[in-house]
Amino acid sequence: MKKLLNFKMTKKQILISSSILVTASFVLNKLIGYHYVTIALMLLTALIAGLPILKRAIVSARYLVVGIDALVSIAVIGAIIIQEYWEAAAVTFLFMLGDYLESRTIEKTRSSIRSLLDLSPDTARIKRGDEEVIVSPDEVVMHDLVVIRPGEKIPVDGKVIEGSAYINQSAITGESMPIFKELNDSVFSGTIIESGYLIVEAEKVGEDTTFARILHMVEDAADKKAKTQKFLERFSKYYTPAIILMSIIFYFITKDIRLALTLLVISCPGALVISAPVSIVAGIGNGAKKGVLVKGGDIMEKLGTVKVIAFDKTGTLTTGQPRVTRVKSFQLSEEKVLEIAAAGEAYSEHPLAKAIINRAKEGNEGNSNTINRAEESTIITGQGISFTYEDKDYLIGNRKLLNEKGINYQDLEQYIQDEESKGQTLVILADKSEVIGIISIADAVRQESLSLVSDLKKKGIKKTVMLTGDNGLAAKEIARQTGMDDYYFELLPEDKVNALNELSTKYGRTAMVGDGVNDAPALASADLGIAIGHLGADVAMETADVVLMSENIDSLSYAIGLSRATVFNMKQNIYFALAVSAFLLAGVLFKKVNLSLGMLIHELSVFLVVVNAVRLLGYKERRKKV
DSSP: OHHHHHOOOOHHHHHHHHHHHHHHHHHHHHHHOSOHHHHHHHHHHHHHHHHHHHHHHHHHHHTTOOOHHHHHHHHHHHHHHTTOHHHHHHHHHHHHHHHHHHHHHHHHHTHHHHHHHHTSOOOEEEEETTEEEEEOGGGOOTTOEEEEOTTOBOOSEEEEEEEEEEEEOHHHHOOOSOEEEOTTOEEOTTOEEEEEEEEEEEEEOGGGSHHHHHHHHHHHHHHSOOHHHHHHHHHHHHHHHHHHHHHHHHHHHHOOHHHHHHHHHHTOOHHHHHHHHHHHHHHHHHHHHTTEEEOOHHHHHHHTTOOEEEEEIIIIIBOSOOEEEEEEESSSOHHHHHHHHHHHHTTOOOHHHHHHHHHHHHTSTTOTTOOOOOSEEEEETTTEEEEEETTEEEEEEOHHHHHHHTOOOGGGHHHHHHHHTTTOEEEEEEOSSSEEEEEEEEOOBOTTHHHHHHHHHHTTOOEEEEEOSSOHHHHHHHHHHHTOSEEEOSOOHHHHHHHHHHHHHHHSOEEEEEOSSSOHHHHHHSSEEEEESOTTOHHHHHHOSEEEOSSOTTHHHHHHHHHHHHHHHHHHHHHHHHHHHHHHHHHHHTTOOOHHHHHHHHHHHHHHHHHHHHGGGGOOOOOOOO
16 A cells, blocks of 8 residues: 555646546446446545545645545545445546646646746856856845846846846836836846846845845745735635545435535535635736736735725825925025935935925036935924034924924915925924025825826725825815825824724725835834835835835725636636535435536536636736826
């Protein structure tokens, strides 16, 4: 017996051999009946096709797991004992055929993930002195100079130090249109140069590159189980032993061994157990190919049931590239106001600070790349900065900061409101006694944001909300332009967390969409965190549950649509599997379904469940562009 169990053939070899034998035995049975030659062929079919099943059943039993293989093994052994040799041969052959077709089709559900693996760079060309050396990407180290020519894959994350090129970033963002890259631009591993050439200084190599991390996330996500999947697996754990017990009870009640054995076969929960995971894997694979990283089946399932979506403003609904539109100065020149403001903002990473610094640099003729820095600087969360510049103390920030420090600005209130009503964000510069300048900053609304809300509504999102630290008038204007149902303004980071908890309690599952840079607390505390448009941003990829690698916010609509389609597909599979089980049970009880027919229908149901899941690989969103 041990030697038989150790006998090895590939799944394909087993299928071919058993196909020939079962066909021969079927023909002989029709020609000469149950002759000893026919019986021998049937037993040989059951042996070749049944041994792998029996082996898996024994291995599982060692770990106290009773699964589908055990049910089939018991049924086949019982059929042989009662001399139902054709049933034994047919059941083992059909089970192996179904297993083979199922595994081949399941591989298709992983095709999108596999296609990502195929995009991994194979080689890297690095400069060593005056020579170019081709090495494995794993051999590239930080600060190596990597040369990439047309048609080649970029093997590292880095910065362009020479050349320019059009790059296909579809492996990262899912967008097929090439992006132009030039001096000082960032590029990412796994992307392909379509035209031009680049020399890139390596900043992230090997497993630290964005592409490598995406691969790991997608692979891990495919293994993380949805809540429904976990339930079905727990159900199967107790269901299968219960079926064995029920078959024994049926036998003692009816004394019909064929009925009991058929009940074992038709009650195999194969289609039900596989109904959730194949849909999840196909959905995650489709998303990965389109630049939508969903971190697990549980996240995919949650995303499909979101009721409310809250958006950060800057960098999410807007382009995240604000610019100074106006400088109102008092006492000092506009240039001096910008110089002092830029000195105070020099250590800040906030997009508004960068806008001020960039405008100040433009005014530094002959020295456009440098600005002066404050001697001392203290960040006041949610309000602004206090700093010392040229031995004088200043404040820069919003009205909260001025109110906190007791600086009067009431005579400027009308000017402030007029600017804010135009959607401008105002940064106020003051010394310890009065306002000395007001800087108006505008951040353009993303073009794709204008149709996003209506697209989300069509996909079942009940409410859209904007959460921002900006003033009320500017927030109102952006909310109006983008069609938000509601907006919250002048929020500190902890206020955003409280707002999300309030929305979740009132409306149900709530997702937070942010740029992944300054929204980490909100992304982490929401029912679902979605980071958008920051290629390679560590905090986005680690904090968020879903990462949209494209900077186009309309990929959120795709993600929601895909999740809904995945959940719907999963439910289709579950209901279909339950319906088939009920049909087979009725057929057995009314003695219309025998052992081999039951196995045929069961295996067909498993195959159809997998084929249905494969349809998700072709999911495409249909939506009108603005």
